[in-house]
Amino acid sequence: MTPRILICEQIIWAHDDVKNLFGDIADIIYMDSPTRSEFLKECSPGGKYFDIVGIYRENGSSDKIGVFDRELINGLPPSVKWIAHNGAGYDPVDVHACIARGIYLSNTPGAVDDATATTALYLLISTLRQYSIAERSLRALRWKPSGLSTKTHDLTGRTVAILGLGGIGLRFAELIQPFPMRVIYHSRRKVIDAPAYCEYFENVEEMLAQADVLSIHVPLRAETVGLVGEKMIRALKPGAIIINTARGRVIDEDAMIKALEDGHLSSVGLDVFPNEPEVNPRLLEFPQITLLPHMGTENQDSQRKMEVRALINLRDYLVDGMGRDLVIEFKNGQKRDASL
Ligand SMILES: O=CC(=O)O
Numbered sequence: 001m002t003p004r005i006l007i008c009e010q011i012i013w014a015h016d017d018v019k020n021l022f023g024d025i026a027d028i029i030y031m032d033s034p035t036r037s038e039f040l041k042e043c044s045p046g047g048k049y050f051d052i053v054g055i056y057r058e059n060g061s062s063d064k065i066g067v068f069d070r071e072l073i074n075g076l077p078p079s080v081k082w083i084a085h086n087g088a089g090y091d092p093v094d095v096h097a098c099i100a101r102g103i104y105l106s107n108t109p110g111a112v113d114d115a116t117a118t119t120a121l122y123l124l125i126s127t128l129r130q131y132s133i134a135e136r137s138l139r140a141l142r143w144k145p146s147g148l149s150t151k152t153h154d155l156t157g158r159t160v161a162i163l164g165l166g167g168i169g170l171r172f173a174e175l176i177q178p179f180p181m182r183v184i185y186h187s188r189r190k191v192i193d194a195p196a197y198c199e200y201f202e203n204v205e206e207m208l209a210q211a212d213v214l215s216i217h218v219p220l221r222a223e224t225v226g227l228v229g230e231k232m233i234r235a236l237k238p239g240a241i242i243i244n245t246a247r248g249r250v251i252d253e254d255a256m257i258k259a260l261e262d263g264h265l266s267s268v269g270l271d272v273f274p275n276e277p278e279v280n281p282r283l284l285e286f287p288q289i290t291l292l293p294h295m296g297t298e299n300q301d302s303q304r305k306m307e308v309r310a311l312i313n314l315r316d317y318l319v320d321g322m323g324r325d326l327v328i329e330f331k332n333g334q335k336r337d338a339s340l
Pocket residue numbers: 086087088089090112296297
């Protein structure tokens with residue numbers, strides 16, 4: 001019988017790739033359940049999803065069926081063997097529930113690097129040069145606020161600390177180094193093939209003490225919730241800036257707001273928030289910060305790359321029994337040595 005793949009919930013850009021990749025090796029069906037309970041009903045014996053082998057998941061599906069938490073994963077049919085999540089961060093899928101059920105999980109590393117690193121670069125430029133406050137001023141039919149230059153800096157010559165030198169962190173390093181900026185980083189271990197201009201700090205606080213800007217590029221996991229808290233924030237130089245394009249919950253928001261209030265942080269550039277799409281109204285009180293509504297991969301080139309990469313994992317699983325982007329929890333037999 002031809003295996004069936006369930007698209008949860010839509011493909012926007014890669015329709016031709018669906019045809020090319022799956023042709024006669026799989027039947028593709030689209031999730032059309034309006035609620036989680038309807039979805040789970042269709043996953044039960046006799047339901048229309050009961051014999052599916054693989055699932056393509058994109059974040060839009062959570063509006064109808066919610067995130068792939070333990071309840072949802074436990075309700076999937078026994079036939080499901082692979083979930084291909086469209087996104088680098090796979091925190092909307094409970095990986096431990098997948099492991100317990102024997103369902104493989106893949107993400108889309110690489111496909112998001114350019115777009116997310118470019119967003120971090122925009123936040124870096126905006127916070128150092130205060131373009132965001134200037135634009136808001138102009139749109140309110142006022143010229144630039146007076147004294148703006150006392151709060152702004154060139155990028156050239158400043159030191160940027162990267163927390164987590166994975167694909168996005170590395171791409172960000174490549175983008176900022178030519179200004180030139182000094183690039184320092186901390187990861188769970190030295191990245192062997194990192195360019196020579198990326199200086200490794202084993203001790204995170206020693207790195208932070210040298211940074212004008214901290215840019216966060218670690219995934220959200222139990223160990224990284226609140227990782228950038230009071231201790232790390234206070235280890236930064238007075239007047240430092242934090243850029244976050246990773247996940248909102250990696251920063252302790254209260255500690256960050258306190259540091260903005262007392263001036264220890266001069267600005268922050270945030271693309272992500274702990275309870276998206278909600279934004280803490282206290283943040284709106286700081287005119288000098290730049291806020292974006294999770295624009296990290298919001299462009300058609302990257303979104304197409306992400307769709308294709310997720311689909312290739314499913315195709316490779318069907319053809320070869322393994323996809324290339326199995327998440328790290330499977331590769332390490334669930335044991336990881338550190339959080340970054
Ligand atoms: O936030 C975007 C992603 O995880 O790919």
